[in-house]
Amino acid sequence: xxxxxxxxxxxxxxxxxxxxxxxxxxxxxxxxxxxxxxxxxxxxxxxxxxxxxxxxxxxxxxxxxxxxxxxxxxxxxxxxxxxxxxxxxxxxxxxxxxxxxxxxxxxxxxxxxxxxxxxxxxxxxxxxxxxxxxxxxxxxxxxxxxxxxxxxxxxxxxxxxxxxxxxxxxxxxxxxxxxxxxxxxxxxxxx
Amino acid sequence: xxxxxxxxxxxxxxxxxxxxxxxxxxxxxxxxxxxxxxxxxxxxxxxxxxxxxxxxxxxxxxxxxxxxxxxxxxxxxxxxxxxxxxxxxxxxxxxxxxxxxxxxxxxxxxxxxxxxxxxxxxxxxxxxxxxxxxxxxxxxxxxxxxxxxxxxxxxxxxxxxxxxxxxxxxxxxxxxxxxxxxxxxxxxxxxxxxxxxxxxxxxxxxxxxxxxxxxxxxxxxxxxxxxxxxxxxxxxxxxxxxxxxxxxxxxxxxxxxxxxxxxxxxxxxxxxxxxxxxxxxxxxxxxxxxxxxxxxxxxxxxxxxxxxxxxxxxxxxxxxxxxxxxxxxxxxxxxxxxxxxxxxxxxxxxxxxxxxxxxxxxxxxxxxxxxxxxxxxxxxxxxxxxxxxxxxxxxxxxxxxxxxxxxxxxxxxxxxxxxxxxxxxxxxxxxxxxxxxxxxxxxxxxxxxxxxxxxxxxxxxxxxxxxxxxxxxxxxxxxxxxxxxxxxxxxxxxxxxxxxxxxxxxxxxxxxxxxxxxxxxxxxxxxxxxxxxxxxxxxxxxxxxxxxxxxxxxxxxxxxxxxxxxxxxxxxxxxxxxxxxxxxxxxxxxxxxxxxxxxxxxxxxxxxxxxxxxxxxxxxxxxxxxxxxxxxxxxxxxxxxxxxxxxxxxxxxxxxxxxxxxxxxxxxxxxxxxxxxxxxxxxxxx
Numbered sequence: 001x002x003x004x005x006x007x008x009x010x011x012x013x014x015x016x017x018x019x020x021x022x023x024x025x026x027x028x029x030x031x032x033x034x035x036x037x038x039x040x041x042x043x044x045x046x047x048x049x050x051x052x053x054x055x056x057x058x059x060x061x062x063x064x065x066x067x068x069x070x071x072x073x074x075x076x077x078x079x080x081x082x083x084x085x086x087x088x089x090x091x092x093x094x095x096x097x098x099x100x101x102x103x104x105x106x107x108x109x110x111x112x113x114x115x116x117x118x119x120x121x122x123x124x125x126x127x128x129x130x131x132x133x134x135x136x137x138x139x140x141x142x143x144x145x146x147x148x149x150x151x152x153x154x155x156x157x158x159x160x161x162x163x164x165x166x167x168x169x170x171x172x173x174x175x176x177x178x179x180x181x182x183x184x185x186x187x188x189x190x191x
Numbered sequence: 192x193x194x195x196x197x198x199x200x201x202x203x204x205x206x207x208x209x210x211x212x213x214x215x216x217x218x219x220x221x222x223x224x225x226x227x228x229x230x231x232x233x234x235x236x237x238x239x240x241x242x243x244x245x246x247x248x249x250x251x252x253x254x255x256x257x258x259x260x261x262x263x264x265x266x267x268x269x270x271x272x273x274x275x276x277x278x279x280x281x282x283x284x285x286x287x288x289x290x291x292x293x294x295x296x297x298x299x300x301x302x303x304x305x306x307x308x309x310x311x312x313x314x315x316x317x318x319x320x321x322x323x324x325x326x327x328x329x330x331x332x333x334x335x336x337x338x339x340x341x342x343x344x345x346x347x348x349x350x351x352x353x354x355x356x357x358x359x360x361x362x363x364x365x366x367x368x369x370x371x372x373x374x375x376x377x378x379x380x381x382x383x384x385x386x387x388x389x390x391x392x393x394x395x396x397x398x399x400x401x402x403x404x405x406x407x408x409x410x411x412x413x414x415x416x417x418x419x420x421x422x423x424x425x426x427x428x429x430x431x432x433x434x435x436x437x438x439x440x441x442x443x444x445x446x447x448x449x450x451x452x453x454x455x456x457x458x459x460x461x462x463x464x465x466x467x468x469x470x471x472x473x474x475x476x477x478x479x480x481x482x483x484x485x486x487x488x489x490x491x492x493x494x495x496x497x498x499x500x501x502x503x504x505x506x507x508x509x510x511x512x513x514x515x516x517x518x519x520x521x522x523x524x525x526x527x528x529x530x531x532x533x534x535x536x537x538x539x540x541x542x543x544x545x546x547x548x549x550x551x552x553x554x555x556x557x558x559x560x561x562x563x564x565x566x567x568x569x570x571x572x573x574x575x576x577x578x579x580x581x582x583x584x585x586x587x588x589x590x591x592x593x594x595x596x597x598x599x600x601x602x603x604x605x606x607x608x609x610x611x612x613x614x615x616x617x618x619x620x621x622x623x624x625x626x627x628x629x630x631x632x633x634x635x636x637x638x639x640x641x642x643x644x645x646x647x648x649x650x651x652x653x654x655x656x657x658x659x660x661x662x663x664x665x666x667x668x669x670x671x672x673x674x675x676x677x678x679x680x681x682x683x684x685x686x687x688x689x690x691x692x693x694x695x696x697x698x699x700x701x702x703x704x705x706x707x708x709x710x711x712x713x714x715x716x717x718x719x720x721x722x723x724x725x726x727x728x729x730x731x732x733x734x735x736x737x738x739x740x741x742x743x744x745x746x747x748x749x750x751x752x753x754x755x756x757x758x759x760x761x762x763x764x765x766x767x768x769x770x771x772x773x774x775x776x777x778x779x780x781x782x783x784x785x786x787x788x789x790x791x792x793x794x795x796x797x798x799x800x801x802x803x804x805x806x807x808x809x810x811x812x813x814x815x816x817x818x819x820x821x822x823x824x825x826x827x828x829x830x831x832x833x834x835x836x837x838x839x840x841x842x843x844x845x846x847x848x849x850x851x852x853x854x855x856x857x858x859x860x861x862x863x864x865x866x867x868x869x870x871x872x873x874x875x876x877x
Contacts, residue, residue: 019774019822023799052375053772057789057822059374065358066374067382074363 021046022054026061033064036072040079048088049080077132085121085128087166090145091159094134100141106131108156112163126170127163198263203270209263215256216244224269227278227307229344229395231257234694235353238345242281243307245274253277279311287318289396290339296397297335301705303395304342328372330380332557333402333550334391336360338370341398347371347390354694356669357500359384371398383503385668387496387692388550388701401550401702404571405581411542411571412455418536419544421456422522422601423447425463426548426612426697427575429718433704433711434579435589440714442722445594447546450582452595458530460601462545463608465522466620467731468740469493470607472757473515473617474624474731475748477687486510488663488678488685491617493517495555496692498761500668505675506763506792506829514758518611519545519552520561523568524756526601529744538563542570546578548612548700551692560759574702600736606637606723607731613716614666614696615642615649618689622653622660623730629656637729643720645695645713648673650685663688666696763829774802775809775820783857785820785850788834797846798833804847805835808854817858 025042029035039058044050050073059066073079091097091106109115109129113122121128137143140152144159151162198209202222212218214237219226229241239258246256249266253274256267268274285304293299328336345362348371352358359382360373373382391399411419428444437443451459477489492498492513501512516524523543531538545552549572555561556569573581582589596602607623610616619639627634641651642662648670651662663685665671671690677683693699698715706712723729731737745753772789787793787802802822809818828834831843837853 020803060790060794065361067358067361070374071361071363075365
């Protein structure tokens with residue numbers, strides 16, 4: 001299973017829980033084809049993206065051709081067919097933000113994370129950097145959204161600062177988890 | 192709407208009566224103005240995407256004629272300078288994004304984009320070409336998908352969904368990246384496509400075309416070591432003429448034989464002979480099922496599109512399918528077992544070419560069960576279109592040929608074999624046999640008008656020997672699905688169901704010439720019934736060569752040898768090839784592999800609960816490190832679902848309880864359960 005992220009190493013049943021959630025999601029929408037889009041949204045919320053096998057399962061249970069499900073999933077920019085990182089960074093490159101120098105922010109983010117236009121996600125599956133056309137927050141331009149948090153009037157240095165904050169928080173969480181756990185994590189206790 | 196007088200509207204100054212037309216386009220065409228379209232087909236839903244059928248409506252501006260309902264009093268203009276310019280731009284923009292290798296395109300002669308560019312007087316494309324080549328999809332045995340030539344009219348998508356109820360291809364992505372393709376960007380050969388080719392027959396350009404086997408056949412004909420036998424299907428004789436300027440439905444049997452002789456085929460036979468044989472075998476099978484309480488209703492099995500569809504979507508109904516091979520396959524099998532002796536050639540040097548109105552027959556010919564070892568019973572399948580191309584290539588002036596006759600014995604046939612090409616034809620042919628067989632009396636009235644017709648789902652009741660036979664005749668797989676679902680639910684009232692995938696049956700097959708005439712299919716249907724009328728014999732049981740064939744070679748009808756050569760088996764078939772979904776992964780060397788099927792069939796039988804039961808059990812008993820649990824989508828064992836495989840062993844009709852017992856017996860030996868067994872009671876997920 002090459003395309004799955006490597007986040008399963010500690011609790012092996014993450015995938016099971018996710019699968020059960022898929023079943024719950026399908027039930028919640030009554031397994032009706034008309035619920036396809038909200039179902040896909042809920043699944044993406046769970047998995048961070050739409051894995052092919054899950055889409056096939058959704059198609060089977062809704063009795064919709066897999067090609068139709070794939071068509072819907074590829075139509076909306078919101079849906080991702082590739083796994084995304086734990087933290088998704090959206091840099092607005094709409095007209096207002098572009099004029100207010102959004103591209104230097106994007107470049108700074110790519111530089112600090114080692115990502116690029118083509119490879120949007122860091123190899124450790126921690127960060128994904130995307131651009132969006134407009135977030136409707138032009139008064140705050142340039143805008144960067146990290147996960148669900150909107151940051152206005154961002155500078156390149158400020159953006160890198162936000163990344164460093166997340167990194168620090170992640171490191172803290174990792175050590176906090178590793179100490180009281182039933183088994184110490186093997187290779188990942190310290191980064 | 193209460194007006195008694197005929198409502199009318201005005202088209203280009205002429206008054207036209209509204210007589211139930213669904214949209215302005217139908218009215219405009221009724222007024223003998225051929226508005227151009229890419230995306231309009233009267234049998235499909237209205238899409239309104241190509242923007243070519245635009246008309247100027249007084250007071251409303253420019254509207255698409257296909258998507259505007261007729262209203263009394265409308266004043267419509269179909270050609271104005273502005274509309275002409277819009278149409279031109281639309282076609283120019285398509286051309287700017289099109290692979291313009293027209294002379295080498297399979298659709299060169301009948302491409303709608305090409306003819307529209309001509310009609311609209313486009314001399315030059317003013318827009319910069321943005322065409323970026325992408326690879327062709329040649330994975331299907333029947334079709335070639337060339338996205339470089341797609342104009343995104345969606346005709347193929349709607350045909351596959353609305354006529355066939357499959358939806359193997361659809362629009363994907365957005366904006367300038369839109370592509371029509373199978374799910375997940377897979378190849379056509381790896382998905383649920385049944386190879387009916389109806390997508391190719393509605394495609395206005397060369398984006399979906401028939402996979403040609405013409406070169407292979409030329410090579411065969413040039414090889415002196417090979418004896419090449421050819422069979423032509425019933426529907427070919429009423430279609431081929433269209434490629435040579437003849438009217439649809441014109442019977443050209445004699446000229447086809449002459450052309451095939453000239454092309455160098457050694458023996459020229461008629462698939463109608465094998466159709467007669469099919470009638471006898473299938474009719475006897477039906478009578479036997481009926482009298483001995485066999486599985487009913489019985490579905491016909493001549494149509495390879497339907498057979499694959501049934502294998503994919505209704506595997507539990509496979510016992511309802513007649514075990515008879517299709518006429519093409521019966522012919523191949525019979526000829527390759529009888530002719531080597533008669534003609535003194537080795538089997539490997541005897542090659543069978545079939546000429547069919549059908550693209551799915553190419554897939555059928557490649558089925559491993561229809562051949563011996565790796566030598567297929569039918570080596571190559573050419574469609575009507577491909578034969579026309581060979582005739583044209585050889586410079587044979589088809590319309591001036593002197594008719595010739597088939598070789599014997601496999602060229603002798605009755606009218607029952609000929610009408611196989613029409614929807615309802617197989618049913619009628621079987622009735623002509625069964626009625627006589629059941630009563631033992633000579634059947635005088637051979638025509639069963641009640642099974643004929645054009646509707647996609649027809650019912651008929653026929654009295655045979657005092658018993659009432661309830662029949663259904665279906666074309667279009669979406670209609671087949673309706674009938675099959677009734678059978679699955681145990682609510683079907685039929686005895687015998689004829690299914691043909693293509694609209695109108697084989698006469699409307701995707702291998703037939705691309706028709707410019709709107710009533711071509713109806714004319715071809717008429718042509719075949721006419722061909723039946725002109726023959727002296729109308730019942731398969733009257734075919735003396737069939738009788739002789741049984742007496743000298745096959746033995747009893749439905750007997751051991753007949754069964755071996757003329758019948759087949761079916762397999763449940765998965766729709767889409769994909770990897771199973773891993774739910775619990777183990778790195779252990781002695782891990783136990785568990786796969787649970789979540790395909791439609793097993794899913795409906797509760798496989799999801801079985802899976803949840805297994806996972807809960809594993810969690811509660813600390814088996815996570817030992818098990819490798821995957822969810823698959825069809826292990827092709829649907830009859831005995833829910834299907835679970837544990838350590839390579841198949842557990843039919845699996846329940847959570849059965850699966851856990853098996854798990855425990857596998858694991859107990861070397862690793863005692865860490866907790867008291869909570870038992871299967873803890874397994875319910877919902």
